[in-house]
Amino acid sequence: LALKGSNYAGLLERHRIHTKNVEHVVESLQNEKIEVRLVKRREYNEETVRWADAVISAGGDGTMLLAASKIFDKFKPVIGVNTDPERSEGHLCLPVRYTHSFPEALQKLYRGEFRWQWRQRIRLYLEGTGINPAPVDLHEQQLSQEQHSRAHINERLQDQRSDISGPHLLPVRALNEVFIGESLSSRYAVCSVLFRENFKSCKPSFKFSLHRASYYEISVDDGPWEKQKSSGLNVCTGTGSKAWSYNINKVAHQAVEEILKIAKKHGSLNMPLNTELVQKVTNDYNESLLYSPEEPKMFFSIREPIVNRVFSSSRQRGFSSKVCVRSRCWDACMVVDGGTSFEFNDGAIASIMIDTEDALCTVLLEE
Amino acid sequence: LALKGSNYAGLLERHRIHTKNVEHVVESLQNEKIEVRLVKRREYNEETVRWADAVISAGGDGTMLLAASKIFDKFKPVIGVNTDPERSEGHLCLPVRYTHSFPEALQKLYRGEFRWQWRQRIRLYLEGTGINPAPVDLHEQQLSQEQHSRAHINERLQDQRSDISGPHLLPVRALNEVFIGESLSSRYAVCSVLFRENFKSCKPSFKFSLHRASYYEISVDDGPWEKQKSSGLNVCTGTGSKAWSYNINKVAHQAVEEILKIAKKHGSLNMPLNTELVQKVTNDYNESLLYSPEEPKMFFSIREPIVNRVFSSSRQRGFSSKVCVRSRCWDACMVVDGGTSFEFNDGAIASIMIDTEDALCTVLLEE
Numbered sequence: 001l002a003l004k005g006s007n008y009a010g011l012l013e014r015h016r017i018h019t020k021n022v023e024h025v026v027e028s029l030q031n032e033k034i035e036v037r038l039v040k041r042r043e044y045n046e047e048t049v050r051w052a053d054a055v056i057s058a059g060g061d062g063t064m065l066l067a068a069s070k071i072f073d074k075f076k077p078v079i080g081v082n083t084d085p086e087r088s089e090g091h092l093c094l095p096v097r098y099t100h101s102f103p104e105a106l107q108k109l110y111r112g113e114f115r116w117q118w119r120q121r122i123r124l125y126l127e128g129t130g131i132n133p134a135p136v137d138l139h140e141q142q143l144s145q146e147q148h149s150r151a152h153i154n155e156r157l158q159d160q161r162s163d164i165s166g167p168h169l170l171p172v173r174a175l176n177e178v179f180i181g182e183s184l185s186s187r188y189a190v191c192s193v194l195f196r197e198n199f200k201s202c203k204p205s206f207k208f209s210l211h212r213a214s215y216y217e218i219s220v221d222d223g224p225w226e227k228q229k230s231s232g233l234n235v236c237t238g239t240g241s242k243a244w245s246y247n248i249n250k251v252a253h254q255a256v257e258e259i260l261k262i263a264k265k266h267g268s269l270n271m272p273l274n275t276e277l278v279q280k281v282t283n284d285y286n287e288s289l290l291y292s293p294e295e296p297k298m299f300f301s302i303r304e305p306i307v308n309r310v311f312s313s314s315r316q317r318g319f320s321s322k323v324c325v326r327s328r329c330w331d332a333c334m335v336v337d338g339g340t341s342f343e344f345n346d347g348a349i350a351s352i353m354i355d356t357e358d359a360l361c362t363v364l365l366e367e
Numbered sequence: 368l369a370l371k372g373s374n375y376a377g378l379l380e381r382h383r384i385h386t387k388n389v390e391h392v393v394e395s396l397q398n399e400k401i402e403v404r405l406v407k408r409r410e411y412n413e414e415t416v417r418w419a420d421a422v423i424s425a426g427g428d429g430t431m432l433l434a435a436s437k438i439f440d441k442f443k444p445v446i447g448v449n450t451d452p453e454r455s456e457g458h459l460c461l462p463v464r465y466t467h468s469f470p471e472a473l474q475k476l477y478r479g480e481f482r483w484q485w486r487q488r489i490r491l492y493l494e495g496t497g498i499n500p501a502p503v504d505l506h507e508q509q510l511s512q513e514q515h516s517r518a519h520i521n522e523r524l525q526d527q528r529s530d531i532s533g534p535h536l537l538p539v540r541a542l543n544e545v546f547i548g549e550s551l552s553s554r555y556a557v558c559s560v561l562f563r564e565n566f567k568s569c570k571p572s573f574k575f576s577l578h579r580a581s582y583y584e585i586s587v588d589d590g591p592w593e594k595q596k597s598s599g600l601n602v603c604t605g606t607g608s609k610a611w612s613y614n615i616n617k618v619a620h621q622a623v624e625e626i627l628k629i630a631k632k633h634g635s636l637n638m639p640l641n642t643e644l645v646q647k648v649t650n651d652y653n654e655s656l657l658y659s660p661e662e663p664k665m666f667f668s669i670r671e672p673i674v675n676r677v678f679s680s681s682r683q684r685g686f687s688s689k690v691c692v693r694s695r696c697w698d699a700c701m702v703v704d705g706g707t708s709f710e711f712n713d714g715a716i717a718s719i720m721i722d723t724e725d726a727l728c729t730v731l732l733e734e
Contacts, residue, residue, distance in 0.1 A: 007713060231614070247598070247671040251626065252683045255618065255652075259626055262651045266644060277633060284629045285622075304614040316619045346374065 014084055021083035021099055022058045028102040041066055056081060060088035065337045068175045068360050077361040091242050094365065105365060113366045118359035119239045119293040121173035122352060127166025129347040135172060135340045167351060173358045174336045176240035180325055180344060181214045181232030182332050213306060215328035220320050231304035235323050235352050239293040248301045249317055250286045253278055296354045297321055323352040381451055388450035388466055389425045395469040408433055423448060427455035432704045435542045435727050444728040458609045461732065472732060480733045485726040486606045486660040488540035489719060494533025496714040502539060502707045534718060540725045541703045543607035547692055547711060548581045548599030549699050580673060582695035587687050598671035602690050602719050606660040615668045616684055617653045620645055663721045664688055690719040
């Protein structure tokens with residue numbers, strides 16, 4: 001890591017802070033005579049979840065997502081503790097002050113000074129030709145992109161997919177989002193077209209790994225199918241509306257200012273264009289992108305849509321109760337909460353929706 | 368490819384169309400008694416460029432970028448022919464009608480019915496500790512991301528970088544853009560922090576390959592340094608303002624409509640909010656993102672900036688004559704026109720600017 005130019009000492013320091021905070025949580029629980037099993041992410045499995053009355057994730061949002069990914073019981077609460085408050089945001093975790101005073105959180109739970117928060121999750125159905133409903137758990141495999149793509153291909157060759165018709169309910173639920181996009185090995189296929197060489201000798205172009213375009217068709221709420229070309233498609237929950245989806249869609253103060261200036265130029269603004277107004281409009285717009293984790297609806301975003309003489313794009317984002325996607329991709333993945341990946345190539349159709357049966361049980365402490 | 372679900376017949380058809388169009392160009396030139404060397408991208412090298420009075424790229428924009436990447440002579444014109452007009456946009460190529468009537472284009476050149484278009488290009492200086500000014504040519508190497516990262520590391524181990532201080536002028540010029548972001552193997556390092564395991568056993572998280580956050584500091588036009596966390600940084604030329612940069616920054620009709628609605632709600636709109644106004648504002652805003660390839664200025668965009676309790680972000684995009692970036696990345700790359708990559712890790716500082724000496728000579732046919 002040092003060779004790579006990374007700050008090894010800094011890394012180690014973050015690791016120590018994390019370890020200290022984990023110990024605090026474990027001790028607080030044991031002081032309350034609560035039986036505790038401390039498991040590392042690789043040891044965290046269905047058996048552990050069955051055994052536990054509640055799961056506490058110690059880390060950041062990534063750790064919380066991993067913890068949630070194994071919980072299918074609507075009544076098995078999961079609680080997140082942010083073990084690096086200075087460096088991690090931790091939307092999914094308890095307020096940071098409880099990191100250092102976890103006993104206080106426990107007391108509130110005992111005294112019932114909290115309410116259950118049922119975070120809605122997304123379920124996926126996969127159908128079509130050449131699909132493979134077998135997930136690749138990206139948490140559990142140390143794969144290069146190359147290997148990752150091979151992993152998919154091997155499974156594909158092993159399983160008897162020929163007559164899979166579907167729809168198949170996939171064995172995962174998304175707490176944050178489902179992302180559909182070309183996986184990185186796709187550049188091989190793309191280049192074989194772009195550079196017109198015989199396919200065997202075709203070269204990769206890094207451009208398509210950093211900015212690979214995805215081709216697919218989308219139907220929102222059973223509406224008409226639309227061809228799309230973009231940097232991928234993000235479908236999120238209320239929980240995920242604060243995460244990647246927010247960064248994809250939020251507008252900058254600067255952009256709003258320019259837009260209002262243009263509107264003013266067209267003589268359609270009567271107010272003086274002051275910073276206060278721009279800030280209010282920016283905040284209102286960006287807040288409109290957020291919604292409650294408990295609302296059983298999804299928000300989809302087409303990321304960096306490519307609109308030109310060849311491709312057009314109409315509705316680029318919005319709330320929806322059902323999104324269907326037909327893949328026109330070379331070597332695409334459907335990735336759930338950044339943790340589980342399904343191949344999603346030409347011929348495959350995904351139906352993305354929310355079923356309240358899938359909600360995740362979390363707690364909101366009263367302040 | 369068929370196994371992957373790709374349309375092999377379709378691919379082959381595009382290949383045939385391309386081949387036919389290339390032959391048309393070559394024959395048109397030979398009919399004019401012009402000596403022609405037809406080279407595939409792997410055979411295209413400095414010697415060929417030296418030999419030629421002019422370079423004609425036959426393909427799409429990707430092929431044109433590759434052709435330009437080897438031309439450092441300000442007076443060696445390069446002309447792009449779009450060999451798949453139905454499927455490729457070809458911003459950098461001649462108007463599509465010349466694909467099938469190339470002799471007409473030649474006649475215009477003979478009759479002087481054109482003007483030279485000097486497309487400005489970006490140059491890069493690299494300095495700091497642990498930098499490696501040796502490029503990795505991604506066109507010429509068939510690498511998986513894994514191998515790609517190793518390729519960098521090997522060079523790093525081979526060369527004597529210890530006392531490299533810089534600034535080093537890098538041996539490339541960007542016609543479209545320079546992109547700085549975490550390369551894909553970065554997820555190993557990122558996860559070692561996120562999941563707090565001992566570094567050896569740390570697992571990848573696909574999230575960071577699809578949506579890897581990049582940490583860096585940026586200074587625009589010698590202004591103050593600002594910490595940033597985002598999905599990368601794009602610095603483009605006027606030529607590149609029509610490419611990736613445009614897709615990153617353009618606003619949707621839908622977003623403008625919502626923004627103006629909010630402004631109206633705040634009582635600052637007197638005009639009725641009709642589609643025509645929204646369309647006008649949207650077009651004006653998006654057109655303001657485009658500028659002439661000949662203008663010696665750059666446009667920078669922070670991609671999906673992450674703003675939260677831990678990170679803040681002020682100016683997210685704008686024109687600039689000089690952008691300096693200090694890497695705080697684990698395993699980042701600086702990628703030029705998607706074709707050439709330089710490692711860009713913690714300790715490295717890049718200075719990004721335009722020198723009119725680097726302009727690329729192209730032609731604009733009179734219509």
